[in-house]
Amino acid sequence: MTVTDYFLPGSLSEALDLLGAHGPSLMVMAGGTVAMPLVNDGISLPGKVMGLRHAGLDDLREEGGGLYIGATVTLTRLLRQRAVPMLSEAARSTASWSVRNMATVGGNLFTPPPGGDVAVALLALDASVTLAGPAGTRVVPLGAFHTGFMTNVLQDGELLTGLRVPAVAGDTAYLKFGRKAANTPSVVTVAVRVARRGDTVTDARIALGAAGPHPLRAGAAERALVGSTLGPEVIEAVAAVAAEESQPFSDGVASEWYRRRMVRLFVTRALERIRQGGEGR
Numbered sequence: 001m002t003v004t005d006y007f008l009p010g011s012l013s014e015a016l017d018l019l020g021a022h023g024p025s026l027m028v029m030a031g032g033t034v035a036m037p038l039v040n041d042g043i044s045l046p047g048k049v050m051g052l053r054h055a056g057l058d059d060l061r062e063e064g065g066g067l068y069i070g071a072t073v074t075l076t077r078l079l080r081q082r083a084v085p086m087l088s089e090a091a092r093s094t095a096s097w098s099v100r101n102m103a104t105v106g107g108n109l110f111t112p113p114p115g116g117d118v119a120v121a122l123l124a125l126d127a128s129v130t131l132a133g134p135a136g137t138r139v140v141p142l143g144a145f146h147t148g149f150m151t152n153v154l155q156d157g158e159l160l161t162g163l164r165v166p167a168v169a170g171d172t173a174y175l176k177f178g179r180k181a182a183n184t185p186s187v188v189t190v191a192v193r194v195a196r197r198g199d200t201v202t203d204a205r206i207a208l209g210a211a212g213p214h215p216l217r218a219g220a221a222e223r224a225l226v227g228s229t230l231g232p233e234v235i236e237a238v239a240a241v242a243a244e245e246s247q248p249f250s251d252g253v254a255s256e257w258y259r260r261r262m263v264r265l266f267v268t269r270a271l272e273r274i275r276q277g278g279e280g281r
Helices: 012-025 035-040 075-080 085-092 117-124 219-225 232-245 256-275
Strands: 005-007 026-029 048-051 060-063 066-070 128-133 136-141 146-148 159-165 171-178 186-197 200-209
Touching: 012 026, 012 048, 012 128, 012 159, 026 035, 075 085, 085 117, 085 171, 085 186, 117 171, 117 186, 117 200, 171 256, 186 256, 200 219, 200 232, 200 256, 219 232, 232 256
Parallel strands: 005 048, 026 048
Antiparallel strands: 060 066, 066 159, 128 136, 128 159, 171 186, 186 200
C-alpha cells in the first residue's frame, strides 16, 4: 500500500480546498468500489487519498417532479426510491447487495465498460451533472459528460457533486443482458424512453451500455423513431440502426460481433415492452 495520507473532509468546501492544495496527485473516491481494485492490483499507486463520504453530498430528494441525487448516494438508497422506477431497476441490476451498499451513483459514472449500468438509465432520462470547482458551479448534460474511454469534462480542481433527473414524459424500459442472472458484467445494457401523442412517437431516448467507450445514446436510432408509429417493422428498423451506430468492443465477457447482435436484439425487446405497455413511469 502506497497511501501515506487519507483525508476525510466534512464539507464540499473543505474537499475543494484539499483538491486545490494537492492537485491531480490526490485520488478522490466515495464508495471505493472502482478505486480500490485499482490500488489493490497495483494499477494505481496513490500517495494521497480523499474520501467524500462525509462531504455532505448524499442528499436524495424529489424535486419539481424529478429527482436530485447527491454524488455519494449509494446504489442501495437509489434502489429504494420510488419516484423514478427505471433507476431502481438499474440499481438492482448492478453488482451484488454488498457492493451496492458501498457503490455510489456518482462513482457509477466513472466505471469503465462493461460497468456503469446506472449511468445508462440516467442517460435515457436526460439527467444532468453538477460540477463544483474553483470557478464556481456548472451544470453539464450527462450526454456531454463523457468524452472517451475513462475521460470526461471535469476540469482541474472540480468535483462531481450531484445529478438532476428532470420530470420527463413517456414510458420507459430497462434491460440488462449478462452471462448470469445477477451480479454479472453487462454484455449489453439498454435503457429506452418513448413519449407518444396518440400512436405517434414525439420524443425518444435510446441509451446503450457496454456498447462503446462509455454509456452512449443511439442518436440516429432516436431520430428514426420520432414521428413514427411504434409497430413491429419500425421497431426492427430502429434496432438495426442502433446496432449499426453502436461502438462495441471485445473483452472476456463478449466479442464485438456478439455485442452488436445483442444491441439489436435488446433494443427490439425494450421497444416491444413499451409497445405492449410493459413498463411505464
